Amino acid sequence: MNDWDTLRARERMLAGEPPRGVRPPIGESWSRARRHGLRPDAYLPPVPLGEDDVRERRDGHPLAAVWPVLRNSLLGVTADPANLLFLSDAEGHLLWLNGEPASLVRAERAHLLPGALWSEAAAGTSGVGTALALRRPFQVRGAEHFLSAAVDYTCTAVPIRDPTGGDVLGVLNLTCRRQQHEAMVMSLLVTSARLAEAQLRGIRLRELARSRERYASRLSRLVGAHAALVAADGAVLLANPTGWLPRRVAPPRQGDQVLDDGRPVVVERLAAAGPYLLVADRSVDRAGLPVGFAGLGRHTARLVLAGAPHDLRGRHSDIVAILLAHPEGMPARELCPAVYGPAGRAVTLRAELTRLRAVLGRRLASEPYRIVGESRADFLDLEREVVDAPVAELLERYRGPLLPYSRAPGVVALRERLHERVARRVLASGDAAAIRRWRSG
Known part of the structure; x- marks a missing residue:
C-alpha cells in the first residue's frame, strides 16, 4: 500500500468508518486509539515528567547502563540530521534522545521530547506505543500514525527485554522523515537491542555473583x-x-x-x-500458641514457641525482651541503640535478627520489627500486676532482676523500672516479713 492509499484509509477511519485498507495491526491499533477517546487533529501526547522526574527515572532505570552502547552502535544512522533515536521505559515515557539539535527542536513540536508519554493509551498508534502493545518489533509509517502531528514521521521500534525474567524494560525507537531505508533500519535496531540485552545479561550475572559472595554468610549462620x-x-x-x-x-x-x-x-x-x-x-502448624518469655533472674532468657522451649543467646534475649515491651514495633533506627547503645551498627543488628528469625519464624515481623501474635513475658506480667498482687505472691514471682547481666540500654531501662516498682510496692506494704525478705535479697 502506498502513502496515498494509507492517507485515504486514515481519513475514512477518522470520519468514523471501521478501519479498512491498512495492515491488520495498524487497523487494530487505530481501533484501540479510538476507544481511548483520542482526538488526532487536536491533541498531542502528554508530557507528565519534568526534567527532575526524567533525571530520577534515568538514574534508577536498568537501561541507563546500556544507553551508551545503543547510542554508539547506531551513530551511523543518527548521523543523518533527519533521524532521531529514542529510548523509552516500559510505560512509554521517552527518557533518552539522540539526534541533531535542529531535528530535536522540530520534534518537540510533536512532543517527541524527554518526559513525553507515547503509550497507545496516550498517543494512539506510534512506534513506541504499538511496539509496547504488541510486545514485538514494529514499524509505523507516515499516515499509519493515529495523531496528525506524527504523520510526517516513520517510526521503527524494538522492545528491549530483561534477559532474566523476559519483562519488557523499554523500547528503542528510530524516528525519521525518509523511508528508503526501512528494512535496514529494522535490522539495525533489532541487532542493537540484542546487543543491549547481552550487556544486561552480563551485568546481571556480575550482580548475582556479588550478592552470593556478600550474603552467603547469612545462610551459614x-x-x-x-x-x-x-x-x-x-x-x-x-x-x-x-x-x-x-x-x-x-x-x-x-x-x-x-x-x-x-x-x-x-x-x-x-x-x-x-x-x-x-x-x-517451621512454626506455622502451631502458630496460634502464644510466645512465652522468661527472663527474671536468668542469665539468658528462655523462650517457649509453638510449645517448644528455646534457651536464647544473650543478644537474642535482649532483642526479644525489648520487642515484647514494645508491641507496636520498633524501626531499626530505634531498636539498634536500645540493643547496642549509641555506637551500635544497623548491619550488626540485622545479622542478629536474621539468626533470631531461625527460631521465631513468622513471629518476627519487620518494618517495624515486632513480635506478632499472642505473647506472655514474666517481667511484663509482673509489672502489670505489681499494684494489685499480694506482696508475698509478688516476691515469689520476682525471681530476680530482668536479665541481670545484660548491658543493653533498653533492657537496663526495663530492669530498673520493674525493680523500682517492686521495691516501692514492698516497702509501702508495711509487711515487716516481706520488707526483711526484700532487703536480704
Whole structure:
C-alpha cells in the first residue's frame, strides 16, 4: 500500500468508518486509539515528567547502563540530521534522545521530547506505543500514525527485554522523515537491542555473583533452618540445604509469604533492591500458641514457641525482651541503640535478627520489627500486676532482676523500672516479713 492509499484509509477511519485498507495491526491499533477517546487533529501526547522526574527515572532505570552502547552502535544512522533515536521505559515515557539539535527542536513540536508519554493509551498508534502493545518489533509509517502531528514521521521500534525474567524494560525507537531505508533500519535496531540485552545479561550475572559472595554468610549462620538467598525477580541464588527450593520462585516481598507450592516462608529484604533472605516457617502448624518469655533472674532468657522451649543467646534475649515491651514495633533506627547503645551498627543488628528469625519464624515481623501474635513475658506480667498482687505472691514471682547481666540500654531501662516498682510496692506494704525478705535479697 502506498502513502496515498494509507492517507485515504486514515481519513475514512477518522470520519468514523471501521478501519479498512491498512495492515491488520495498524487497523487494530487505530481501533484501540479510538476507544481511548483520542482526538488526532487536536491533541498531542502528554508530557507528565519534568526534567527532575526524567533525571530520577534515568538514574534508577536498568537501561541507563546500556544507553551508551545503543547510542554508539547506531551513530551511523543518527548521523543523518533527519533521524532521531529514542529510548523509552516500559510505560512509554521517552527518557533518552539522540539526534541533531535542529531535528530535536522540530520534534518537540510533536512532543517527541524527554518526559513525553507515547503509550497507545496516550498517543494512539506510534512506534513506541504499538511496539509496547504488541510486545514485538514494529514499524509505523507516515499516515499509519493515529495523531496528525506524527504523520510526517516513520517510526521503527524494538522492545528491549530483561534477559532474566523476559519483562519488557523499554523500547528503542528510530524516528525519521525518509523511508528508503526501512528494512535496514529494522535490522539495525533489532541487532542493537540484542546487543543491549547481552550487556544486561552480563551485568546481571556480575550482580548475582556479588550478592552470593556478600550474603552467603547469612545462610551459614542459620544452622538447621531451610533458608535461601533470592534475587528481587525470584531467582534463587543460594539455598541451604541445596535443592529445597526450585531455581526460581515468585518475586519475594518483605514479611510473611506463601510460595507457589504452599510452603510458608518469612522474607527479609537485605538491601533496597534485593536480594532477599527466605527462611522456611517451621512454626506455622502451631502458630496460634502464644510466645512465652522468661527472663527474671536468668542469665539468658528462655523462650517457649509453638510449645517448644528455646534457651536464647544473650543478644537474642535482649532483642526479644525489648520487642515484647514494645508491641507496636520498633524501626531499626530505634531498636539498634536500645540493643547496642549509641555506637551500635544497623548491619550488626540485622545479622542478629536474621539468626533470631531461625527460631521465631513468622513471629518476627519487620518494618517495624515486632513480635506478632499472642505473647506472655514474666517481667511484663509482673509489672502489670505489681499494684494489685499480694506482696508475698509478688516476691515469689520476682525471681530476680530482668536479665541481670545484660548491658543493653533498653533492657537496663526495663530492669530498673520493674525493680523500682517492686521495691516501692514492698516497702509501702508495711509487711515487716516481706520488707526483711526484700532487703536480704
